[in-house]
Amino acid sequence: EADIYQTPRYLVIGTGKKITLECSQTMGHDKMYWYQQDPGMELHLIHYSYGVNSTEKGDLSSESTVSRIRTEHFPLTLESARPSHTSQYLCASSQTFSRGALGVYYGYTFGSGTRLTVV
Amino acid sequence: GNSVTQMEGPVTLSEEAFLTINCTYTATGYPSLFWYVQYPGEGLQLLLKATKADDKGSNKGFEATYRKETTSFHLEKGSVQVSDSAVYFCALNYGGSQGNLIFGKGTKLSVKP
Numbered sequence: 001e002a003d004i005y006q007t008p009r010y011l012v013i014g015t016g017k018k019i020t021l022e023c024s025q026t027m028g029h030d031k032m033y034w035y036q037q038d039p040g041m042e043l044h045l046i047h048y049s050y051g052v053n054s055t056e057k058g059d060l061s062s063e064s065t066v067s068r069i070r071t072e073h074f075p076l077t078l079e080s081a082r083p084s085h086t087s088q089y090l091c092a093s094s095q096t097f098s099r100g101a102l103g104v105y106y107g108y109t110f111g112s113g114t115r116l117t118v119v
Numbered sequence: 120g121n122s123v124t125q126m127e128g129p130v131t132l133s134e135e136a137f138l139t140i141n142c143t144y145t146a147t148g149y150p151s152l153f154w155y156v157q158y159p160g161e162g163l164q165l166l167l168k169a170t171k172a173d174d175k176g177s178n179k180g181f182e183a184t185y186r187k188e189t190t191s192f193h194l195e196k197g198s199v200q201v202s203d204s205a206v207y208f209c210a211l212n213y214g215g216s217q218g219n220l221i222f223g224k225g226t227k228l229s230v231k232p
Contacts, residue, residue, distance in 0.1 A: 006162075031218070033219070040224075041157075041206050041224070041227065042222075042224045042225060045219060045220075048219060090162050090163065092162075092163075094218070097170075102149050102170070102171055103149075103213070105150075105151035105170055105212050106212050106218045106220070107165070108165070109165075110155075110162035110163040112161055113160075113162045
């Protein structure tokens, strides 16, 4: 079954450690995204990619970095974790659908998320 | 710029009550509109969508109608269940160069038995 997978689901790590959050999708989607969700539930786009070797920063500045070497894989890395990085991180991918004369829209699929706690 | 405004929560209802979560948007042109749901500890799932004016999206007893004249996409359900307790996000998307989803801030719904 086509899906999008995030690992780990939960991670507790000490300050200063390097971490990588994994995101993989089996749907062949070109577009992928990382969102950070704050405790108040609001979603903030931190990174996106429109294809292999393409990465862009999102609306919220983040100290994390991403890479897109393969279509199916979009990992997020924090070189030195801090307590301020504690958050829920959601990965997504999207597929283009036609609306005829109105253009297109992107249908998103989200992973289950990684809850990161930095102590 | 493009934006989505939805009613603030939390919203607490008794089982079988009627639900409305208001959502309005600011956008140029003709965006597609979505409602996503996030159950506790999970990612987001698409609940319903409408891709043009006057379309009605529906799923699992939830409905929302794309009203261009009032720039609204209110979510409704006639009789909520405890299992509907979740966070609901309204969102818009154009595709193309402006293709990233724009979310509202989310509305937490709690349904009591």
